[in-house]
Amino acid sequence: MVEISPECFIDVLTVYTDLKARQMWAMKLADASSKLPSGVMDGTLIWSGDMDECMSVVSPYQNTTKRRILGKHCMIQFWLPFPGIKKSTPFPTLFGVCAPDTCSANDVLQLVNKTEMCTNIHKEEKGLEPLCVLSFRSIIGVLVALVVCGTIADLIFQAIDTIEMRNPQGYKKIDEDVPPIIQNGKGILADIPGHEHFPANKAKSKIRLLFLSFSFLANSKKLFNTSTSAGELTAVNGLRVISMFWVILGHTYDFIIVFLDNVEPAHASMKRFTSQAIINATFSVDSFFFLSGLLVTYLCLKQLRRQSGKLNWPMFYFHRFWRLTPAYAFVLMIYTNLLYHLISSPLVYVMYQRPESLFAKPIEICKTYWWTNLIYINNIYPNWGSTSKTCMGWGWYLANDMQFYILSPIFIILLYKFWKIGVGLLSLLTISCLIIRGVLTDWYGYVSFGVIGTEHKGLYDGDDTAMYVKPYTRVAPYLVGMVLGYILYKTKCKVQINKIIVWLAWKAAMITGLAVVYGLYYYHHNGEPMTKGGVIMYSSLARFAWSVALAWVIFACATGHGGLLTDQRAWSDRLYKKPNHYADSGQRGLATVLFHCIFQKRLHQLDPVLQDMGTIRPTDVLRLSDTPSHNLPFLLESDESISLFRFNNG
Numbered sequence: 001m002v003e004i005s006p007e008c009f010i011d012v013l014t015v016y017t018d019l020k021a022r023q024m025w026a027m028k029l030a031d032a033s034s035k036l037p038s039g040v041m042d043g044t045l046i047w048s049g050d051m052d053e054c055m056s057v058v059s060p061y062q063n064t065t066k067r068r069i070l071g072k073h074c075m076i077q078f079w080l081p082f083p084g085i086k087k088s089t090p091f092p093t094l095f096g097v098c099a100p101d102t103c104s105a106n107d108v109l110q111l112v113n114k115t116e117m118c119t120n121i122h123k124e125e126k127g128l129e130p131l132c133v134l135s136f137r138s139i140i141g142v143l144v145a146l147v148v149c150g151t152i153a154d155l156i157f158q159a160i161d162t163i164e165m166r167n168p169q170g171y172k173k174i175d176e177d178v179p180p181i182i183q184n185g186k187g188i189l190a191d192i193p194g195h196e197h198f199p200a201n202k203a204k205s206k207i208r209l210l211f212l213s214f215s216f217l218a219n220s221k222k223l224f225n226t227s228t229s230a231g232e233l234t235a236v237n238g239l240r241v242i243s244m245f246w247v248i249l250g251h252t253y254d255f256i257i258v259f260l261d262n263v264e265p266a267h268a269s270m271k272r273f274t275s276q277a278i279i280n281a282t283f284s285v286d287s288f289f290f291l292s293g294l295l296v297t298y299l300c301l302k303q304l305r306r307q308s309g310k311l312n313w314p315m316f317y318f319h320r321f322w323r324l325t326p327a328y329a330f331v332l333m334i335y336t337n338l339l340y341h342l343i344s345s346p347l348v349y350v351m352y353q354r355p356e357s358l359f360a361k362p363i364e365i366c367k368t369y370w371w372t373n374l375i376y377i378n379n380i381y382p383n384w385g386s387t388s389k390t391c392m393g394w395g396w397y398l399a400n401d402m403q404f405y406i407l408s409p410i411f412i413i414l415l416y417k418f419w420k421i422g423v424g425l426l427s428l429l430t431i432s433c434l435i436i437r438g439v440l441t442d443w444y445g446y447v448s449f450g451v452i453g454t455e456h457k458g459l460y461d462g463d464d465t466a467m468y469v470k471p472y473t474r475v476a477p478y479l480v481g482m483v484l485g486y487i488l489y490k491t492k493c494k495v496q497i498n499k500i501i502v503w504l505a506w507k508a509a510m511i512t513g514l515a516v517v518y519g520l521y522y523y524h525h526n527g528e529p530m531t532k533g534g535v536i537m538y539s540s541l542a543r544f545a546w547s548v549a550l551a552w553v554i555f556a557c558a559t560g561h562g563g564l565l566t567d568q569r570a571w572s573d574r575l576y577k578k579p580n581h582y583a584d585s586g587q588r589g590l591a592t593v594l595f596h597c598i599f600q601k602r603l604h605q606l607d608p609v610l611q612d613m614g615t616i617r618p619t620d621v622l623r624l625s626d627t628p629s630h631n632l633p634f635l636l637e638s639d640e641s642i643s644l645f646r647f648n649n650g
Contacts, residue, residue, distance in 0.1 A: 250281025
C-alpha cells in the first residue's frame with residue numbers, strides 16, 4: 001500500500017486522467033521526466049530530465065481542488081541492476097522525475113519505491129539563509145559604493161588636473177633663456193630659485209591614491225595595460241599564461257567526470273598519447289611554484305642592492321597577506337554559504353546533497369575550519385591537509401606558497417650576504433625534498449605516478465595527502481626558482497655563452513620537459529604497473545626536472561639566448577600588432593577567469609553561470625596572483641577540452 005498525502009494523490013490521478021486525454025500540460029509533465037537514454041553501458045548515469053520544462057508546467061484551474069497543479073522537479077538515486085555495466089565510476093544512477101508540486105519528497109519516494117530501485121530522493125527546494133545573504137549583500141553593497149565613490153572622485157581629480165594644466169598656478173614664470181630641460185619642473189635644474197614647483201602636487205596625495213584604488217576607470221586602465229617596465233623578465237609572462245592554460249585544461253577533465261554522458265570513452269581516451277598532457281597537468285602547479293621562487297628572490301635582491309642591504313621585512317609580509325587574503329576570504333564566503341543557492345539545476349543534488357557529493361562534506365568542513373585557509377595552514381590541518389577532508393581542498397596550493405614565502409627571507413638574506421652558504425643550503429634542502437619523495441613513494445606503495453598508494457592507507461596521510469600537498473614534498477621547484485633568481489641577479493641578465501652550448505642546453509631542456517610529461521605513456525596506454533624502482537625515481541625527480549627545464553627557458557630568454565622566443569619584433573610581425581602583447585596580459589586574467597564559466601558550453605541543465613565549476617575553481621583566481629609580480633595570466637578556452645563530450649545545448 002502506497003502511503004502518500006491526499007493532495008498529492010488527487011493531483012497524481014488528475015495528471016493520469018489528463019494524460020490519457022492528451023492534455024498538453026500533462027504531456028509536458030510526463031515529457032519532462034527522464035527516460036532510459038542510450039549509452040548506459042558507456043557510463044551515462046545522470047538522467048536529469050528537463051527541469052526547465054518541468055518547472056514551467058501549469059495546469060488549468062481545477063474546480064475540485066480550487067487551484068492549479070504546478071510542476072516540481074525531483075532527483076531519484078538508484079543503482080542499475082544491469083550485470084554488464086562497468087564499474088569505472090562509483091556514482092549511482094540519477095533519475096529526474098517531474099511530479100505535482102503538492103507531492104513531498106516522501107510522496108515521490110513512495111510512488112517510485114514500487115520499482116524497488118529508489119534509495120534516496122532530492123526535491124528541488126532551496127531557501128536562502130538570511131544571515132549569510134544579509135552578510136553577502138552588505139559586503140557587495142559596500143564594495144559597490146566604494147567603486148562608485150572612487151570612480152566619481154577619479155573623474156573629479158581628472159577635471160581638476162585638466163584645469164591646472166590650462167592654468168598652472170603652481171609654477172612661476174620661466175624665463176625664455178632657461179633651457180627646456182627644466183620645463184614642467186623636471187630636470188637637473190628644476191630646483192633652482194625662481195623655478196621651483198609649489199605647493200606639493202595634490203595628484204600624489206594619499207587621499208587621492210585611496211580613492212583611485214577603488215576607481216573603476218583607474219583599475220580598468222591598469223588591468224588592460226600591456227606595457228612593460230625596463231629590465232622585466234618578460235618571458236615570465238608567457239610561461240605564466242601557458243601554465244594557466246594547462247591548469248584550466250586539467251581541471252576541466254578532472255572535475256567534469258561526474259557530469260559526463262560517456263564516462264567509459266572518456267576514461268579510454270586518457271590512454272592516448274596526446275592525453276598525457278592532461279593526466280600530468282599537475283606539473284603546471286610546479287611551474288607556479290618555480291615562478292614564485294624566482295620572482296621573490298630576484299626582485300628582493302635587486303631591492304636590497306638599491307637600498308644598501310635594507311628592506312622593510314614587516315611590509316614584505318603584510319603586503320603579501322593583504323594582497324591575497326581579502327580576495328581569498330571573499331571567495332571562501334561565497335563557496336561556503338552562497339554557491340549552493342546560486343545554482344538552479346537538477347544536478348545540484350550531484351554536487352551538494354548526496355552523502356558522496358563533490359562539495360557537501362568540504363562545505364561542512366568550511367563552516368568549522370574556514371580560518372585554517374585564511375592563516376594558510378590548510379595543507380596540514382585539519383585531517384592532515386587531505387584535499388577531500390579540508391575546506392576548499394584546492395586551496396592547498398596557496399597554503400604551500402605562503403609557507404614558502406614566509407621562509408624565503410632566510411635564504412634571500414644569505415644569498416645577499418653569504419651567497420655560498422645560501423646556495424649550499426638551497427641545494428641541501430632540494431636534495432632533502434627529493435629523498436623525502438622517494439622514501440614516501442616506497443612507504444606508501446605507489447604503483448604509478450599520481451595514483452593513491454596501496455600500502456598504509458589507514459594512516460592520517462595515506463591518500464593523496466602524503467605526496468601532493470605537503471610543503472616538504474613540493475618545495476623543490478620553488479628552491480630551483482630561488483637559485484635561478486640569484487643567478488640572474490648576480491649576472492644582471494648578461495651572460496655570454498657559446499652557441500653550441502646554448503643549442504645543447506635547449507635540446508636537453510626540451511627532452512627533459514617532454515620526458516616528464518609524456519614519459520609514462522607506455523604504462524598509461526597499456527595499463528601496466530611501473531617497476532618499484534621506476535616509480536621511486538620518477539616520483540622523486542620528475543617535478544625537480546621539470547623546474548630545471550623551465551629554469552633554462554627563463555635563463556636563456558632573460559640573457560638573450562632565447563632565439564625566436566625573445567625576438568619581439570618577429571612575434572609582433574607574425575601574431576600581434578603590439579610587441580608586448582603578453583606583457584601584463586595576466587592583469588586581464590582575473591576578469592577572464594571570473595567570466596570563464598559563462599562562455600562554457602551548456603552541459604546538461606546546470607545554471608549557465610556556474611554550470612562548469614570543474615573547469616575553474618575559485619582559488620585559481622588567487623593562484624594567478626600568487627607571485628610577487630602583479631601580472632596575472634589571461635586565459636583562452638581550449639577547443640580540445642570539449643572533444644570527448646556530448647553536450648545538451650537545449
